[in-house]
Amino acid sequence: MNWKIEDKEYKKEKIEFIGNKMCIGNGYFGYRGTLEEYGKEQLVACTVSEIFDDNGNGWREPVNVPNGLYTWVEYEEKKLSVLETKIEKHVQELHFDTGIHRRKTVFSTEDGQRITVEAERFASLEDIHLLVMRYQVTADKDLDIKIHTGIDDDIWNINGNHFKNKEYIEKDGVTGMICKTIENTANIAVAEKKQALSPEGKTENLKNGSVIHVNLKKSVPYVMEKYIAICKETDCTDVWEAAVNCCQQAEQKGYDRLKAKQKALWGKRYEKLGIEIEGDEEAEKAVLYSAYLLYSSAPEHTDRVAIPARGLSGQVYKGAMFWDTEIYMLPMFAFCDPKIARNLVMYRVKNLQGAYEKASEYGYEGAFYPWESQETGRDGCTHYNLTDIFTGRKMRTYFRDKQIHISADVVYGLWKYMNVTKDNSILKEGAAEVILECARFFWSYAYYKKGKEQYEFLDVTGADEYHERVNNDAYTNYMIRLTAKATLDVISYLKSKEPEMYKKVMDKLDYWEEEENIRDLYEKIYLPKPNDSLVIEQFDGYLKEEDLSIQELYSRIIKPNEYLGSPCGLAVNTQIIKQADVILLLSLLGSDFTDEVKEKNWSYYEPRTEHGSSLSTCIYALLAAQIGKTEWAYQYLMKAAQIDLTGDYKLYLGDLYIGGTHPAANGGTWMVLTQGFAGLEAEEDGVHFSPHLPEKWRKLKFRFNYGGSRYRVEITKDILKIIGEDAAKELRVTYMGNIYTCSAGSTLKIQMENREGK
Ligand code: IFM
Numbered sequence: 001m002n003w004k005i006e007d008k009e010y011k012k013e014k015i016e017f018i019g020n021k022m023c024i025g026n027g028y029f030g031y032r033g034t035l036e037e038y039g040k041e042q043l044v045a046c047t048v049s050e051i052f053d054d055n056g057n058g059w060r061e062p063v064n065v066p067n068g069l070y071t072w073v074e075y076e077e078k079k080l081s082v083l084e085t086k087i088e089k090h091v092q093e094l095h096f097d098t099g100i101h102r103r104k105t106v107f108s109t110e111d112g113q114r115i116t117v118e119a120e121r122f123a124s125l126e127d128i129h130l131l132v133m134r135y136q137v138t139a140d141k142d143l144d145i146k147i148h149t150g151i152d153d154d155i156w157n158i159n160g161n162h163f164k165n166k167e168y169i170e171k172d173g174v175t176g177m178i179c180k181t182i183e184n185t186a187n188i189a190v191a192e193k194k195q196a197l198s199p200e201g202k203t204e205n206l207k208n209g210s211v212i213h214v215n216l217k218k219s220v221p222y223v224m225e226k227y228i229a230i231c232k233e234t235d236c237t238d239v240w241e242a243a244v245n246c247c248q249q250a251e252q253k254g255y256d257r258l259k260a261k262q263k264a265l266w267g268k269r270y271e272k273l274g275i276e277i278e279g280d281e282e283a284e285k286a287v288l289y290s291a292y293l294l295y296s297s298a299p300e301h302t303d304r305v306a307i308p309a310r311g312l313s314g315q316v317y318k319g320a321m322f323w324d325t326e327i328y329m330l331p332m333f334a335f336c337d338p339k340i341a342r343n344l345v346m347y348r349v350k351n352l353q354g355a356y357e358k359a360s361e362y363g364y365e366g367a368f369y370p371w372e373s374q375e376t377g378r379d380g381c382t383h384y385n386l387t388d389i390f391t392g393r394k395m396r397t398y399f400r401d402k403q404i405h406i407s408a409d410v411v412y413g414l415w416k417y418m419n420v421t422k423d424n425s426i427l428k429e430g431a432a433e434v435i436l437e438c439a440r441f442f443w444s445y446a447y448y449k450k451g452k453e454q455y456e457f458l459d460v461t462g463a464d465e466y467h468e469r470v471n472n473d474a475y476t477n478y479m480i481r482l483t484a485k486a487t488l489d490v491i492s493y494l495k496s497k498e499p500e501m502y503k504k505v506m507d508k509l510d511y512w513e514e515e516e517n518i519r520d521l522y523e524k525i526y527l528p529k530p531n532d533s534l535v536i537e538q539f540d541g542y543l544k545e546e547d548l549s550i551q552e553l554y555s556r557i558i559k560p561n562e563y564l565g566s567p568c569g570l571a572v573n574t575q576i577i578k579q580a581d582v583i584l585l586l587s588l589l590g591s592d593f594t595d596e597v598k599e600k601n602w603s604y605y606e607p608r609t610e611h612g613s614s615l616s617t618c619i620y621a622l623l624a625a626q627i628g629k630t631e632w633a634y635q636y637l638m639k640a641a642q643i644d645l646t647g648d649y650k651l652y653l654g655d656l657y658i659g660g661t662h663p664a665a666n667g668g669t670w671m672v673l674t675q676g677f678a679g680l681e682a683e684e685d686g687v688h689f690s691p692h693l694p695e696k697w698r699k700l701k702f703r704f705n706y707g708g709s710r711y712r713v714e715i716t717k718d719i720l721k722i723i724g725e726d727a728a729k730e731l732r733v734t735y736m737g738n739i740y741t742c743s744a745g746s747t748l749k750i751q752m753e754n755r756e757g758k
Contacts, residue, residue: 003097031069048188071119074211116138126258174244190228323410564610606620
């Protein structure tokens, strides 16, 4: 397979898109796919995780740090740049097998010279503070150039400058700056060490960079390497010392060794996934590229943050963590890279305090997790999150206070993590409290309907954000029941297996009476059931709303980007929904429903779903794949997997810019492949498979972990093979109601019946 994403022509209007598409990152920082000569107008951004700042200009957002890659060539007093200079040839590439970004541009100067600039960069996985670049200039005649290089501190931030001051420093040939954020005076150092290979140039040092005078000889390249360190006080005691050490160690190792290690470390990640799709290179490439993007933003080094809704491709959505993490991104890591999965779930555990505060802010008990969670665990979402583009006025939105399903999603994540990894140690580290307190929140939110003797959830917003403040959203209610069940299970697990801890937690949370409340909630919660046509009504009264086609709805649009949701958007009083809601419920909690119900609902909701969120198509693909509607599933898989390749996504909600990469769709893509087409599901005691491959796939291969052991899967149209790797433990496998055993370290081969998709 070709692991290269390529863009062969420079176009100004594509700068933003390519910046996302060719982003590199290592979970510590992300660097957009922009060119070395670009500045803030071209949205260059090196976005760091974990440091957020409120500068008073809008909202708290993650910080973009000064740009250490900033480099350009001057010839005859003119800057060579794709933005201004004539280009003879240009190519920009992302090699996503190694996370290496490359560009090559042949500039044609006004006096007819050809000067070629080539650059290569990567965000090191070996040392997450390190950004590395090799920059090379060649001419087809002897000529004099100047190379300007340094750390550009005039940088792009959505809400403007985030540093109250910058101190420029030099030590042992390492130059750079320490920046202090405005809100928390958090220190971040950005430093660089340059190394010219050949030929030597004459260097003139400036405040935050240098100009290198080079006499280029015909066809002899000038090559320079830059080691850039980014150190934040969240993990470095002395950020400047740490940055100097990082640059020096990198220089000692040298570019080639660092690059070799980079290849090996990315290789290990892909090995953990083990994905191969024989017979469909296009799908294979899209799926692996998706996994690349998701991994690039994954915090392997810490549980102080999870993965933001736009990864580390910029500051959109306040750099916040949403339910996207638990529902869409976590499964890939739980099954393939449990260490990262643990960080993701522990991030929520560590931020229980923020959830307590939010519940109490709205007069509830227990834990109400933030809709947009930042490093503090508090909610970054405001009550007026969007602007009406007709009036310019702020609109009251209810994402923050009514999407109560967020607490259930958090519980789902913890439950999923334990179910797959069997690592229950997180319970002791605070996960038990999170689960119990989320259930308590729902208990305090519930409305007991006398006469019907059931608990209802009124005035909520489900996954479909176009319909706010509805009653009994199906997804929400079912997920609340799951929370109640998880709570009862955790309590009985602790009681029998960890009696001391059981007593401690019950006492600490004063939960002795609450347990009965949660049991009552579990037993009597109202769960919308399929109607006579087998359709589950998304919320009370949904089916009475105007039923029209999406085209009809679009024909009513007055202004581009107008918001279709509440309070008075076009979709509000209609059945057009923004994203998967009932379909999400059916795909996550599938065992509660028959295939017939799933199919009927898919067919009902699909034409009524706008897929206005990148969280939608993967879920339609997932459910379709689970019920063997492989051709439907395939179409939607490709939409989800290619979202960041095609750029087929919304860029604005009203006047709010929402561009960037789409980690939820990336994670959802992995789910479609494994949990959809292969039908993998973790059970209490083993795994379940139910494969249906798309027509053109000859073989699907992937790896997964279960209970601490690793397995390799190979599926053809008629054989399901599971191979125990690394002396894997015995695994119980169910397929079509039959139980098989994959013995320790061996291969299980199941002859399947006709698994042709429908
Ligand atoms: O969490 C999602 C939400 O469901 C739809 N709007 C965007 C958010 C962040 O991805």
